[in-house]
Amino acid sequence: MPTSPQTPARELPGVRNLLLTEVDPPPLREAQTAAMNRRWAEAVEANPALFDGPTVVCAGVSWKDPETLLLTWYRATYRLFLLRQDPEHGLPVPSLFVSVAQPTDDGRLLVGRGASSTSHPGAWQLPGGTMEPAGTGVALDTACLLRHAARELAEEVGHVVAPEDLELWTVTRGHNGSVGVHFRAPARPADALTEQYARLVADEVARGRTPELDRIAFIRSHAELEELGGTCANVLPVLAARHAVSMSS
Secondary structure (H helix, E strand, O other): OOEEOOOOOOOOOOOOEEEEEOOOOOOOHHHHHHHHHHHHHHHHOOOOOOOEEEEEEEEEEEEEEEOOOEEEEEEEEEEHHHHHHHHOOOOOOOOOEEEEEEEEEEOOOEEEEEEEOOOOOEEEEEOEEEEOOOOOHHHHHHHHHHHHHHHHHHHHOOEEEEEEEEHEEEEOOOOHOOOOEEOOOOOOOOHHHHHHHHHHHHHHHOOOOOOOEEEEEOOOOOOHHHHOOOEOOOOOOHHHHHHHHOOOO
């Protein structure tokens, strides 16, 4: 069955609105910087496809009011996440990521398995990815999250949805304190989604690129997730359970 060995994820219930505020990144000690760079060099040697691009780190989570979640964040690059693994110089470094719950018209949920070139090879997950900051001085807001989520769905599954057609579904807190903002797309036939994914894979292979998801599947519940085998993203069991409840209500 899929395993999720990290600290169990949990939902942050009742979120209806998001407010995002940028803060300055915390300073790193010289030893932390050296440890980070050493680990990054080792990671790239093991997986040359890794790219140290810009990313968003979640600095804090609090409630502005009973329905509005305040997320503070700062700019970094992906190598900072490797400090999570350092026993001496480690930092939690919570990520901020988005995903899309894509239901089918017969009540199932699309999940994908990360390709070997990704940061979570072989792990089942919803289409999505870690947030990237906009340009210097450009605010990060819910509209940015919606656009990023829609882009990830198109890039990973081949299904194009307008950002305004996505709705905020739930927010989770997972391993390392990472925050996931999960949107829900309008239901589509499973056959149509499968055909779109197949066209995407064929196009990526023809261009000499590796698709981000090497397989997709459709599940109704956590029990069906377990039947897929392998590992899964830390938050996926929580989201699969939420989907099952929403389909039964």
